[in-house]
Amino acid sequence: MPRVYTAVSLGITALAAGFVLAACGSQTSPNNNSTSSTNSxxxxxxxLKIGSLLPTTGDLxxxxxxxxxxxPLLVDTVNACGGINGEKVTLIEVDSQTDxxxxxxxxxxLANLDKVGGVVGAFASSVSSAAVSIAxxxxxxxxxxxxxxxxxxxxxxxxxxxxxxxxxxxxxxYQALALAQLAKKKGFTKVSTVVINNDYGVGFEKAFVKAFxxxxxxxxxxxxxxxxxxxxxxxxxxxxxxxxxxxxxxxxVLYAETGSLFLKAAYQQGLTKDVQIMLTDGVKSxxxxxxxxxxxDGKYIISGAVGTVPGSDGKALEALNKLWKEKKGSSPxxxxxxxxxxxxxxxxxxxxxxxxxxxxxxxxxxxVANAPGEEVTDVCQGLKLLKEGKNIxxxxxxxxxxxxxNGDVIGVYDVWTVGDDGKIKVIDKVSPx
Numbered sequence: 001m002p003r004v005y006t007a008v009s010l011g012i013t014a015l016a017a018g019f020v021l022a023a024c025g026s027q028t029s030p031n032n033n034s035t036s037s038t039n040s041x042x043x044x045x046x047x048l049k050i051g052s053l054l055p056t057t058g059d060l061x062x063x064x065x066x067x068x069x070x071x072p073l074l075v076d077t078v079n080a081c082g083g084i085n086g087e088k089v090t091l092i093e094v095d096s097q098t099d100x101x102x103x104x105x106x107x108x109x110l111a112n113l114d115k116v117g118g119v120v121g122a123f124a125s126s127v128s129s130a131a132v133s134i135a136x137x138x139x140x141x142x143x144x145x146x147x148x149x150x151x152x153x154x155x156x157x158x159x160x161x162x163x164x165x166x167x168x169x170x171x172x173x174y175q176a177l178a179l180a181q182l183a184k185k186k187g188f189t190k191v192s193t194v195v196i197n198n199d200y201g202v203g204f205e206k207a208f209v210k211a212f213x214x215x216x217x218x219x220x221x222x223x224x225x226x227x228x229x230x231x232x233x234x235x236x237x238x239x240x241x242x243x244x245x246x247x248x249x250x251x252x253v254l255y256a257e258t259g260s261l262f263l264k265a266a267y268q269q270g271l272t273k274d275v276q277i278m279l280t281d282g283v284k285s286x287x288x289x290x291x292x293x294x295x296x297d298g299k300y301i302i303s304g305a306v307g308t309v310p311g312s313d314g315k316a317l318e319a320l321n322k323l324w325k326e327k328k329g330s331s332p333x334x335x336x337x338x339x340x341x342x343x344x345x346x347x348x349x350x351x352x353x354x355x356x357x358x359x360x361x362x363x364x365x366x367x368v369a370n371a372p373g374e375e376v377t378d379v380c381q382g383l384k385l386l387k388e389g390k391n392i393x394x395x396x397x398x399x400x401x402x403x404x405x406n407g408d409v410i411g412v413y414d415v416w417t418v419g420d421d422g423k424i425k426v427i428d429k430v431s432p433x
Contacts, residue, residue, distance in 0.1 A: 011297065048350045051094060054121050056095045064123055103130045108136060117141065128152070148310070152167065153171050156407050170408065172315060189216070195227055196255055235262040250278065299420045307417075310397065314337065344396065348379065366405075382394055383413035
């Protein structure tokens with residue numbers, strides 16, 4: 001298989017320093033970890049190379065591990081039907097560790113040592129913020145399957161990304177509106193918020209407050225928002241502050257590892273009684289209820305909690321579900337469809353441009369994702385048409401992935417809840433439009 005598996009897990013500071021030094025030099029050594037015969041000092045000499053920068057460890061590992069298999073599955077599919085521009089695609093995988101420092105090191109390696117044309121990643125918005133600052137000057141196309149902070153839209157509008165940024169998950173301006181609509185639908189008029197203090201959490205909080213107030217609601221801690229340190233280990237003070245003011249519901253924008261500690265601390269202090277917990281995509285994984293733990297009666301602490309998560313309703317979803325079942329014996333997890341689509345767009349854009357560089361991919365990625373063009377759900381069919389000189393409009397597994405001028409897409413949201421047995425199930429859909 002023309003894939004390379006690389007883990008950036010130890011000595012991040014030293015690695016980052018080494019990569020930066022390499023980037024400053026006039027030449028870069030070949031990637032000795034590559035199983036491909038491609039000379040990695042240039043991207044376009046033979047075959048498209050793409051990277052993935054997704055979390056298999058760290059605060060988002062429980063979600064990241066569900067999605068990470070999508071990219072190699074897409075690459076295998078593309079290579080089985082002839083590859084890109086007459087050559088096999090090489091994939092280099094890096095663990096982002098849900099850490100901006102690791103993301104910086106990993107992106108620097110992918111851009112300067114591996115010489116990739118595009119990268120699927122990152123997942124955490126804070127990591128994507130770090131990674132895109134490396135991707136843009138190195139002209140590498142970065143497509144995130146899950147970084148949802150509104151910050152990216154704002155910076156794209158200013159021209160900061162120069163066309164080297166897109167995402168297949170909608171920004172939290174939409175999810176915040178969807179969650180606000182869900183809170184109103186449940187009859188809540190008075191809520192409080194607690195968020196992880198990073199681009200994802202703070203961006204979501206601001207968008208939610210604006211949306212909920214517009215719907216007539218009140219955020220009781222608007223002037224004293226609770227934003228917890230991503231590296232914190234105890235949350236007693238934050239829990240008390242969040243539940244002060246007698247909110248009917250708490251909007252909790254968390255990551256799984258730290259979020260479980262926060263919710264457990266709130267429960268142990270008796271704060272969660274008669275208060276609805278409303279969650280988001282950052283904690284939707286089958287393991288999360290167990291991470292928070294059980295109450296004295298044997299029920300899970302977050303039994304009855306509800307949340308939102310970007311849903312998948314694309315025309316290619318059924319085919320992806322079938323392929324995943326055949327290859328992995330299960331169903332794709334959260335954000336796997338978005339990761340599949342991100343990798344698909346990178347490969348389709350490279351073929352459309354007849355160019356394996358980030359510049360080539362960037363020049364065509366919106367074209368293959370939008371009308372006009374023949375609608376295709378099958379990546380191999382799309383590649384065939386492109387090789388024939390025809391235009392396509394890729395319809396993805398996550399949605400229609402119509403990427404706009406800011407690199408954004410619009411999606412639908414699943415509403416999920418936690419049962420007394422700790423099982424998560426989707427119970428509804430809500431649209432931000």
